[in-house]
Amino acid sequence: MHYLNKILLGDCEEVLKGIPENSVDLIVTSPPYADQRQQTYGGICPTKYVAWFLPKVDQFYRVLKPTGTFVLNIKERVVSGERHTYVIELILEMRRRGWLWTEEFMWHKKNSYPGKWPNRFRDNWERLLQFNKQKKFQMHQEEVMVPVGTWAKHRLVNLSDTDKIRDESRVGSGFGKNVSNWVGRRKVYPNNVIHMATESSNQNHSAVFPVALPTWFIKLFTSPGDTVLDPFMGSGSTAIAALKLGRNYIGVDINKQYVDLANQRINNSQTRLPGVGERGKRYPVKGQKEGVHSETY
Numbered sequence: 001m002h003y004l005n006k007i008l009l010g011d012c013e014e015v016l017k018g019i020p021e022n023s024v025d026l027i028v029t030s031p032p033y034a035d036q037r038q039q040t041y042g043g044i045c046p047t048k049y050v051a052w053f054l055p056k057v058d059q060f061y062r063v064l065k066p067t068g069t070f071v072l073n074i075k076e077r078v079v080s081g082e083r084h085t086y087v088i089e090l091i092l093e094m095r096r097r098g099w100l101w102t103e104e105f106m107w108h109k110k111n112s113y114p115g116k117w118p119n120r121f122r123d124n125w126e127r128l129l130q131f132n133k134q135k136k137f138q139m140h141q142e143e144v145m146v147p148v149g150t151w152a153k154h155r156l157v158n159l160s161d162t163d164k165i166r167d168e169s170r171v172g173s174g175f176g177k178n179v180s181n182w183v184g185r186r187k188v189y190p191n192n193v194i195h196m197a198t199e200s201s202n203q204n205h206s207a208v209f210p211v212a213l214p215t216w217f218i219k220l221f222t223s224p225g226d227t228v229l230d231p232f233m234g235s236g237s238t239a240i241a242a243l244k245l246g247r248n249y250i251g252v253d254i255n256k257q258y259v260d261l262a263n264q265r266i267n268n269s270q271t272r273l274p275g276v277g278e279r280g281k282r283y284p285v286k287g288q289k290e291g292v293h294s295e296t297y
């Protein structure tokens, strides 16, 4: 398993051909946006984005286990005054190729500053599209539970009779709720909006996502010892998150400078937290060695 816990240098479409099928538990990644970052790592024209992405996605499908999940961080840019449709087109094409579009999370960027545009407001959120190969996939909802919130203090004090039975939806959706179920609960499942600040720009990479973002999905969709792939690794955020949680990582980036930067960040994070997981636990991982290496494919 020469590819485990390494950042591989090259085009992920080619590099992933060297990774066995059904070997990855989670893919979490943020690809280059259409035309967005031409100055730094080459943009892809919005009209060619889907054609550029699909052969890569075919490799993701091949290496992902049937119980695995693919989380894609993406956002359509504005072209000639309107939102381009390449993300929507990509979803439709991926469904045609067998992917299930299971869910969509919203990453609300908590720390963005105000802006002024003539015909729109600040873009303050990004999509995290969840794709799966089958309806049954690995998921650990209890790992991302959140405090019940202040609403419970008021709402659960005086329960009506209806609150104590399952109240079926009036629109016949099949959904129902029994409010009394929440009494005494301190933690509940979160919703699909993730509130996280963007990472500061001092990582020497122009499009870093916060380590907390892959961390959240790694906890939700994998177990210790599993393998997490980021085929557009950038500055190494996903690898850092995987290591902290005792998962293996596979990273790919086409840019040597970013591979070096990622390895540097990974080494620094391991120096600060040698082998210690997020909650102070030591997670032993099969085949995981201290230090990182890169290989050119």
Ligand SMILES: C[S@@+](CC[C@H](N)C(=O)[O-])C[C@H]1O[C@@H](n2cnc3c(N)ncnc32)[C@H](O)[C@@H]1O
Pocket: 010, 011, 012, 013, 029, 030, 031, 032, 033, 041, 205, 207, 208, 209, 210, 231, 232, 233, 234, 235, 236, 237, 238, 252, 253, 254, 255, 258
């Ligand atoms: C949006 S950035 C990823 C940032 C990353 N999430 C982080 O937190 O640092 C996209 C990365 O994809 C890399 N890239 C672009 N085309 C690629 C390709 N065909 N194969 C692998 N990496 C590629 C770029 O060099 C860039 O570092």
